[in-house]
Amino acid sequence: MTGAMYAAISGLKAHMQKLSVIGNNISNINTPAYKASQALFSEAIYTTLTSGSNGSASAGGVNPSQLGYGCSVGSISMDMSTASFNADGNNMHCMIDGDGFFLTGDKPAATTNADTPPKTTLTETDPQNLELSRVGDFKFDSQGYLVDGRGNVVYGFVTYTTATNNTMDNAENPKTSTQLVPIRLPIAAATSADAGAPAAGTALYPTLDSTTKMNAYPAGSGNAITADSIAIDRATGKITAVNKADGSITVVGYLALGTVANPNGVTRLQNGYYQAGEGAGNCAATSVGGAVTGYYNNKAAGDTGAVAVQSSGKTALITGGLESSGTDLATEIAEMITTQRGYQANTRIITVTDSMLEELVNMKR
Template structure:
């Protein structure tokens, strides 16, 4: 009887964890670039109550028997489908139409765009799907949290040679110039319009291709961090290396399916109730056992 109580407790814990994930999904239904998570259950421990045996000349074989100890959370997976395009009026807003992640982080030195150096360099940064960018007072292209955006730098409008570094309108020591606008096109080029109406490409946004994106570790503010199981992450220009192109003047909406979340919430609630019933019924049976001797 105690086994059934343990099974009920494990079921309560598993369904509570699933409800936690569902609640987080629903809470982020309007979060830019948010990726929903999915919970799957698996069986817990088993105890053998009878061994199997071979048949003989006299008797046939018998099957073994086992009693389980309930369920547990098996996996919590990221749902990486692309969210819908949400048009905005900002020329520096963009979304990745397909696979890949923006590379953002603190100001730092550049790194090569190929080989182990590229993978190591990206692993020290954050990955993001939120493309709400702007230029700060120092000329850096930054995201909503103030982290600089990494990409291919341009000098005098000419693409750099294989180095990923923070995209910046002007170098340290240069005299900052006034500008009237900044735009980002589908290929990731960041174009600055100066006060004299001339234009200059200051960089191209790099997109990280993650072989096993499901292994990424979620952190705060919509960021992801690479872990050992994500594979070798390499940067590419948008639309190359298996990454998606950029869609300008818009942001990626959350990919949360509210109808599915509400359905999961109902079934999870019923599962929780059913497991709590196991505990109450087992408790009633134990009470009857205790009351046998009055």
């Protein structure tokens, strides 16, 4: 008899957990790029009263007889499908139309190399260690870094130069580095009386380290250029800006998108971030529309460990707004009603079982 009560208790727990999922979905009805979750129940353990039989030459077979002990939450799955576009008129806001994530995180470690003059070289970053996000609320901070609304730097592929003075002064420039780095505006040249020195405010780009081909900036780099008319290209993720100092058009770099084998398997973190942990597969940094080609970390074909930069495929960007929440309010309200009734029915089982136990105790008076 108490088995019915314990089964009902497990049902109460499961329905409360499902209601928590529904409540979280509804509370995030206006959270940009929120991905709704769904709780699914599974049957709990069974006790076999009589086992089944295939029968014999003289007797027929019988089915097994089993008693169940309620239910539990079998899985809480996440729907990573693309939601609708919410236009807000901000040209620095963008939405991913398709699979993929923006790559965000802390700034990578840097070392001063032995070049003449010395330069600050950024170390290699593994996209597996970065945080994933679907919220493209971007801006450039006071140091010239592209950051999201929570202050994490946004990763991608930046423009570099082969000129020794870090300017764009020959036919071979500009180039796009295939090292995954935080996107940053070029450095503004300082005032200098040296002959041939670039004019104050001229954009200075990173070069490549002479030995490792990593992105290298002038040691003790100054302030970033003052940019205007910043735009993000939908098809390629290319970020362009106008340098206020001289009016030149600057190609800052290209946004990278992180892709995993199983987008629904990413692990939720706080503030709308995800992690490519167990269940999602390895995370790779891809180029929007295949705009950036070559091999990661500026390697050449045939180099040891050379891995080609892949295209994001049909996934593109929509600028001027953010992705809406993935919560379907009508569905959540309907689920809330059925969950409430399921919880109510389980309480009735406990009430009836209690009444039956009371009758059993009162049999002998």
